[in-house]
Amino acid sequence: MEQKFSSRVHLRVCLEGGYHVLDESTMYVSDTRPTARQLWKPPVGILEMGILGAQGLLPMKTKDGRGTTDAYCVAKYGQKWVRTRTILDSFAPKWNEQYTWEVYDPCTVITLGVFDNCHLGGSEKQGAAVSTARDSRIGKVRIRLSTLESHRVYANSYPLLVLHxxxxxxxxxxxxxxxxxxxxxxxxxxxxGHPLLPKMHYIHPFTVNQIDSLRFQAMNIVATRLGRAEPPLRKEVVEYMLDVDSHLWSMRRSKANFFRIMSILSGTISISRWFGDVCHWKNPITSVLVHILFLILIWYPELILPTMCLYMFFIGLWNYRFRPRNPPHMDNKLSWAEAVHPDELDEEFDTFPTSRPHELVRMRYDRLRSVAGRIQTVVGDIATQGERFQSLLSWRDPRATSLFIMFSLSAAVLLYVTPFRVVALVAGLYILRHPRFRSKMPSVPNNFFKRLTARTDSLL
Structure with a gap:
């Protein structure tokens, strides 16, 4: 038989270690280091986590005619996953296990999940093969490290909430x-002041589709690797810890993000109403004081910026009394989970693609969910930016607020002694500078702002 040579295929495969491929939601990222170990910086801190136990657990299966739970806990931070031992037949298991992680970035989140081991203990519901059993989710806890004060021990009980x-x-x-x-x-x-992601993400950034595709592949790789561990972490556990369905459409999450935006805008609306009251002289004393302040600032315009910085400094000090005493956690009201309509829950738990039988309804329904999921993400990002502005002076991140109020004080002193015209000239020349003098990397204020905390950690 005569063999014919047609062509050659030249391949070049390259592993770019300057990027970081996310295997989790960007809102709850726990690691931002590049793939190449040679590019890693020294750790900036140590995280110690003591998983003491749980209490008040509900029965997840039946054994010998009574309800029972075989609970274990999983913690994920960075590339390190840990799993406690399984406590059999207990609604108040005590693990008393301690784990340690090196922290390379304080603006990250550690995720803990509690599950029921369906492969231990005979369940009367198990009529199928053992291989088809799935470990049931009991609840999840997220803690953002930047909300923790250094060298302080937080010993708290966190509610385990699950949406059914x-x-x-x-x-x-x-x-x-x-x-x-x-x-x-x-x-x-x-x-x-350092960028969140490695340098290559800003020099040659990924597209949104590339990020989604890489995250999907990374999640499958992680699930396969942990499934071969001993004891194994099953796929449903890994998917729950990594929020595999966070990009899907949910009317409940869309409502939650909408009301987050309204909460941010409520402050602006209140100021507008107050200013309207001043203009209409509903409180003559306040209106007179505002007019006097306005004339002073017009006469001495160099006092505008230092006065604003000093004002933010004092607001930060005033809000120090109201700072969170414990790390924030899941919030039912913020997540809009208490007043959700049953039909909206049915839509949220629907499969993707939908299980509707009619082909036309299936096509339109899937298209609607896909588009709405993108809108949901955009709305959530807008709410996150607004909440970061709020966190400047709210002491959710004590280090960031300390840095900002000290900067405000320093800026106030500097601007008080510097002529306003000089400040305006320098600021204008800096903003209008030639592209040759601009860096492709984000600026220090931009990096600082993106590291501020938002309320995404408290979303269910």
Whole structure:
């Protein structure tokens, strides 16, 4: 038989270690280091997590005619996954296990999940093969490290909330002891002006579709690797920890993001109403004081910027009394999970693609969910930016607020002694500078702002 040579295929395969491929939602990222270990910076802190136990767990299956739960806990931070031992037949398991992670970026999130081991203990519901059994989710806890004060031990109980087709349900409480230790204050301050992602993400950025595709592949790789561990972490556990369905359409999450925006805008609306009252002289004393202040600022325009910076400094000090005492957690009201309509829950728990039988309805329904999912993400990003402005002076991130109010004080002193015309000239020349003098990397204020905390950690 005569063999014919047709052509050759030349391939070049390259692993670019300058990027970081996310395997989790960007809102709850726990690691931002590049793939290449040679590019890693020294750690800036140590995270110690004591998984003490749980209490008030609900029965997840039946055994010998009674309800039972075989619970274990999984924690994920960076590339390190840990799993506690399984406590059999207990609604108040005690693990008392301690784990440690090196922290390379304080603006990251550690995720913990509690599950029921369906492969241990005979269940009367198990009529199928053991291989088809799935570990049931009991609840999840997220803690953003930047909300933790350094060298302080937080020993709290966190509610375990799970959304079911019938509504949100409290499955129990998880008892944790957390301590974040800062190794270097100078490196910690430097991180707040450093880009979130490695350099290559800004020099040659990925597209949105590429990020989604890479994340999907990374999640499958992680699930396969952990499925071969001993004891194994099954795929449903990994998917729940990594929020595999966070991009899908949900009317409930869309409502939550909408009301987050309204909460941000409520402050602006209140100021507008107050200014309208001043203009209409509803309070003559306030109107007179505002007019006097206005004339002073017009006569001495160089006092405008330092007065604003000094004002933000005092607001930050005033809000110090109202700072969160404990790390924030899931919020039913913020997540819009208490008043959700049953039909909206049915839509949220529907499969993708939809299980509707009619082909036309299937096509339109899937298209609507896909487009609405993108809109949901955009709305959530807008709400995140507004909440970051709020967190400048709210002490959710004590280090960031400390840095900002100290900057405000320094700027106030500097601007008080510097002529306003000089400040305006320097600022204008800086904003209008030639592209040759611009860097492709984001500026320090931009990096600082993107590291500020938002309320995404409290969304269910």
């Amino acid at each position: 087709p019938s509504g949100v349900k409290t499955m129990g409480e998880l008892q944790l002891a957390v301590r974040f230790t800062s190794l270097s204050l100078a490196n910690m301050i430097y991180m707040y």
